[in-house]
Amino acid sequence: MAFTNHSGLFAAVHENAINTTIGHLMRQRPSLFNYATLIFTQALSSQFCMPIAPPPGGGPLFTVEPQLPVLGAPQPLGLDWCLQLSSVSIDLYPGRTLTLPPELDPIGSQQFALHLQACFGLACPDDRVVENLAAEMEAVVAARVLGVAVPTADVQPVPSANVLCSCLDLFGVGHFEWGAVGGIPGKFLKTRLDNLEIVDLVTNPPSNLESMLECYLRVVLRLGVLPRLIVPMQSLVLNITKMLQDNDTSIGQHVTLVLATDVPNNPAVEDDELKVFFNLKVD
């Protein structure tokens, strides 16, 4: 069967291409996948949960983030930490690349599965350091109680040479759909999360911790991440006339590539590929 049976132009990306491209992105721009406090450039550079290879073209290993505040401390104190997305991969229907947890397996028609492995590392201070800092905190509190002015201070790092790491495997299943966005004309391509599962979060005794985390992540994805990924249909129209104009070639006709509407699913998630069907329109 021809690729263009249902449209004038057909484009498909295999899941291997998506995953390999993510691999290139992780290798060449690791700062998109690794977040840590500044100390990880120096004393803790060897303490990442997962080692980061220097990108071949140069550039930072991670994005610098502020320290984790010690809640309630009379003077601002911060703990060093790192968060690493060590694996990101996608499996498109019918789904043979990822080994999904039983709760999600198998994925349905037009669905895709996503796997994230995230590692969180906390620089945990030893008792001696905490005792010394505790004495400082007591001194600050005592001075305040006695009415002695205590100058405000910047966040003081809590020194530590020991990073405790914990990694979680997160699997999600989703699909694409077209729909309206309240009050705005036109259709939007939306990415929907159908289910989410954290694997091997073992607690003893079993508790609601895994469910709580999954609930939180599900809410974060549905309300914080996925709404940002909606794509208006008109932005999926490729304006050939404008592309030619940008290359110093003007034509007297309006030529566009528009999404084909007479195919059942566009984009389609099938045969391990993400497929898009276009038609050429000349006005």
Place this chain on the structure above:
Amino acid sequence: MADLTIAVSEAVCAKTLEVVVANFGFEAADRASFGSFMAGYDGRLVLKGGSLDLRDDDTVRLRELDARWDKLQFTLGVAIPELSLGGGVVDLPSGTIHLPGVTLFTGDPAAVVTVDLAPFVKHELSLVASPLIQHFDPATTAIGKHCQDLHAALDIDDTKPQWRVFCDPQTIDFDLFDFADTVGDLFEEAFTDAIDKLLPHDPLHDIILAAIGSVADLLRTLLDIPDDISEWLSDLFNVSFGVFNLILQFVADFFGKCISFFQLDDPYPMFPKTVEKGVELPDVTIPLEHLTATVSDVELVVTADIGAVS
């Protein structure tokens, strides 16, 4: 299964040709002096017609693409020295009289002849070609000296690896003078003008014009039969017939394998360089492998793979 697949239907290819034909225009004008003589030209070339077929043997066939001159004016001029006749002043006892005079050949140049050859010069191109994909590596891919010179003249960058897509011509049939269309057009224009002058614009006028159009089309078809046979034979034996077409084939072979009409840097810059939080992040590139183009009778398919992470 390839990592990336793009397929373009034959209908889209044909529509693309229509857009190209409708929007193509080539204008050239110049004038030069050679002592007492000058010569100049002023022309505008447009395209008409033509059809595109995709074929099972990995080739694309362009049929009878007409090139027409909206105007094709050649001008010749001769400069003649100015010549003054008569004139002058005559003093008489009653006063001064200015005699009438005339100056000849005051123009620059003095005598100019312009002929418009547009109605008589029509071209037609038919060709069979196939996409040819080459991975260019500056370290290992050899380029001939003439091709190198051409690249230098056209500012083509030969310093980085690229995938290059060429149009490899198999056969070419180019009619420098499209006799069938020229005669057909002249016939149609002459009779249309005559009918316009003789008859009022009524249904009979329109019927006669339609008949003239049909006769002109028949004339074009009949006169084009030898050329059609030549194109058919070229296609059958995969060789261009005629000395002119053979020369053209030779030239097109050179350009077809020297000048690519599409190129992709390899590795391809997928995400451009950017600055985040004051830090410059270099562009993210992906290696492209196994770029191929295949033609069937229904579509043109381009596939590629993405190279592994090193």
